[in-house]
Amino acid sequence: MSTPRYSIPGSAPSVPPRDPEGPGATTAQAPDAMERARSVAAVLAESQVEQVLAELDRDLVGLAPVKQRIRDIAALLVIDKLRMNLGLQAETPSMHMSFTGNPGTGKTTVALRMAEILHRLGYVRKGHLVAVTRDDLVGQYIGHTAPKTKEVLKKAMGGVLFIDEAYYLYRPENERDYGQEAIEILLQVMENQRDDLVVILAGYKDRMETFFRSNPGLSSRIAHHLDFPDYSVDELQQIAERMLAQRHYRFGAGAREIFHQYLERRIQQPHFANARSVRNALDRARLRQASRLFAERDRDLGRDDLTTLLPADLLASRVFAEGSAGEATP
Numbered sequence: 001m002s003t004p005r006y007s008i009p010g011s012a013p014s015v016p017p018r019d020p021e022g023p024g025a026t027t028a029q030a031p032d033a034m035e036r037a038r039s040v041a042a043v044l045a046e047s048q049v050e051q052v053l054a055e056l057d058r059d060l061v062g063l064a065p066v067k068q069r070i071r072d073i074a075a076l077l078v079i080d081k082l083r084m085n086l087g088l089q090a091e092t093p094s095m096h097m098s099f100t101g102n103p104g105t106g107k108t109t110v111a112l113r114m115a116e117i118l119h120r121l122g123y124v125r126k127g128h129l130v131a132v133t134r135d136d137l138v139g140q141y142i143g144h145t146a147p148k149t150k151e152v153l154k155k156a157m158g159g160v161l162f163i164d165e166a167y168y169l170y171r172p173e174n175e176r177d178y179g180q181e182a183i184e185i186l187l188q189v190m191e192n193q194r195d196d197l198v199v200i201l202a203g204y205k206d207r208m209e210t211f212f213r214s215n216p217g218l219s220s221r222i223a224h225h226l227d228f229p230d231y232s233v234d235e236l237q238q239i240a241e242r243m244l245a246q247r248h249y250r251f252g253a254g255a256r257e258i259f260h261q262y263l264e265r266r267i268q269q270p271h272f273a274n275a276r277s278v279r280n281a282l283d284r285a286r287l288r289q290a291s292r293l294f295a296e297r298d299r300d301l302g303r304d305d306l307t308t309l310l311p312a313d314l315l316a317s318r319v320f321a322e323g324s325a326g327e328a329t330p
Contacts, residue, residue, distance in 0.1 A: 047122075052117050063105070073114075077123060092194065093223070096190055096198060096221050097199075097201070098226070100202070103276055105229070111200050114198075115127050115160040118160065126159045129162055132164070133168070134179065137169065149182045150185065153185070153186075162200045163202065167208060183217075190218075231274050231275065236278050240263075244282060249282075255313070269319070293305060
């Protein structure tokens, strides 16, 4: 029996219309400026893609191989745009991707930037990101999965669908699991409507490799595989400084060195989640600072008092407690 073909109600035709207010705006009287472009500079000037790449460099610490791969993909899209302008390519290239790496390594942030790049170059209509997990796609009883999956796909059309921990869609040990139905719908849409939807599958590298081996149809539709490395201690320190600055906090005398020691210990412990663990640690430090200041009820508090984390706010973490090597709490 042949695999059924799925269509998503409300999805776009095979040639997606331009956003009338976007960088690729068209009119009935004049051809699209992007379609008239004959040089890389012309496409970049019209799409402003370099601005997105600059934001990626500015906003994300480290991740040099990932950033380079995004630049390479952007270059491919620009050249493909020029080829299509000259009638050298009629088929939209597949942009489906796999992002692998540990938690907190910037996968969702890069997916957001990728959606913007695809939109600015006219490969998707809207450029929005819809982030989901298994629970958003798979139902709990017969007939429930297809409507759930189709509804998510309908929301994602014209943009990027980001499926985190995608390997949980496939549970071969459970014969009554409905994840395979969601996978079959995804396969059809990824192939038949790839000119209006980009799917990014994300998760731990080893589990994603097993998932792809078990689902070769999905693997064959993934054009780009990006592996997100863990951050070094120095990179995590930079991330912490940025997080604090965004919240109008800073490290006081000696606190920066203490936090570096904290990271050296925490990174060795279970369940470390890179930037997420840094954020959690700073949140705990802010709680300790607040409790410390709260206890001084009669003292007038100045700007420095309210914005400075002291060594004591960090040293109270259980990571510094004797025998805490196996703990995973900030």
